[in-house]
């Protein structure tokens with residue numbers, strides 16, 4: 001069957017990769033369903049895209065920010081109109097269930113509204129000068145051409161977190177989407193183009209990280225890189241960007257803990273655990289991958305969790321009754337299988353799941369059963385390393401202080417959740433959990449776009465998306481206006 005062929009978007013034109021090679025994009029629920037063929041780009045394509053972005057920057061930076069924001073608002077309206085189609089495209093492309101891909105498109109819609117408002121804010125700071133008849137202020141300037149490297153698990157939301165603030169601030173962009181999910185990036189950028197975004201302001205270059213991604217990192221005209229992906233790749237991205245004097249924002253892995261105290265509303269904590277661990281088939285950087293259970297409720301919680309995990313309906317996410325879609329590709333299935341083996345060897349007890357599904361309706365997809373390990377000790381690899389699949393570990397503890405210590409005793413620091421009715425412990429946890437995000441009586445997933453998103457330790461390098469993104473996509477300029485009509489020497493003429 002014939003399938004669509006997509007090209008890169010460079011300077012407003014759709015161009016194949018110079019080398020002519022392509023990558024097939026397959027439906028992870030059914031590999032016989034080909035989404036399309038996308039360019040496998042190399043340094044030459046990236047260079048063209050960066051030149052187009054450089055060219056467009058000259059005019060785009062001068063468009064008043066409120067006007068730039070209006071394009072985002074128009075794109076938002078188009079995303080609202082197209083939401084259902086784009087959600088279906090996304091489910092076909094990366095597998096998560098329709099309710100969730102609708103949520104992913106909605107996140108881009110929310111981001112557009114939030115960031116468009118910033119077009120009339122982009123606040124700077126005025127401050128008194130130490131000298132008379134002198135005015136002092138700080139204003140935000142765009143950075144220039146920015147490179148965006150985005151993952152497959154939120155293939156529209158995460159590109160929107162990066163593109164929209166970059167654009168409203170006056171930057172021009174080259175985006176390299178994950179090889180598993182270019183179509184959702186196309187759909188997002190198409191909305192911007194249809195909303196009137198001038199050619200070259202956003203360029204798409206598809207291809208692998210090692211070719212297209214690396215070329216973006218090395219390109220001398222790219223001023224900043226915003227990356228979301230694994231900590232292993234992020235470390236490499238950070239070092240390479242630093243060697244090229246680029247600003248870099250890294251959003252990486254997690255090993256997120258949900259803590260359940262004896263006094264918690266157990267049913268609420270169960271709902272949260274199931275959604276946090278198996279929503280998006282466990283493929284969120286915010287996914288719940290450790291559940292810390294206080295001794296008094298551990299047995300009951302474990303038994304109920306396993307019973308409910310077994311009931312989850314696995315299948316093609318286009319079927320509205322399905323709760324858990326496929327993993328995105330065969331490599332992710334191998335990772336889940338590998339960690340199941342690691343956990344078993346370490347002595348963890350597998351209570352359900354643990355296998356890829358390959359029979360009948362699952363034969364052409366990459367499906368993995370929701371998997372629960374009990375008897376997990378904090379030092380085990382299964383308790384410390386990110387799996388990025390539907391695999392969750394249960395760890396028991398006696399005291400609240402132990403729970404906080406276990407939660408913190410990992411390399412990552414993205415999201416955390418505490419279920420309790422004790423307000424004092426809730427506030428102590430908010431203070432003491434080492435993470436960029438803490439939820440009280442809500443699961444580890446589900447961040448809203450207008451709060452800061454990001455983590456500490458190996459999860460990030462200090463930047464934040466959402467509230468904070470404009471700090472990354474702008475650079476401060478200090479401005480002094482001396483209206484005294486004479487030379488005034490700071491630190492000298494006004495000295496005591």
Ligand code: UN1
Pocket residue numbers: 107153154283284285286287444445446447448
């Ligand atoms: C991610 O997994 O990379 O907070 C992002 C959440 C979503 C975003 C997740 N809004 O779970």
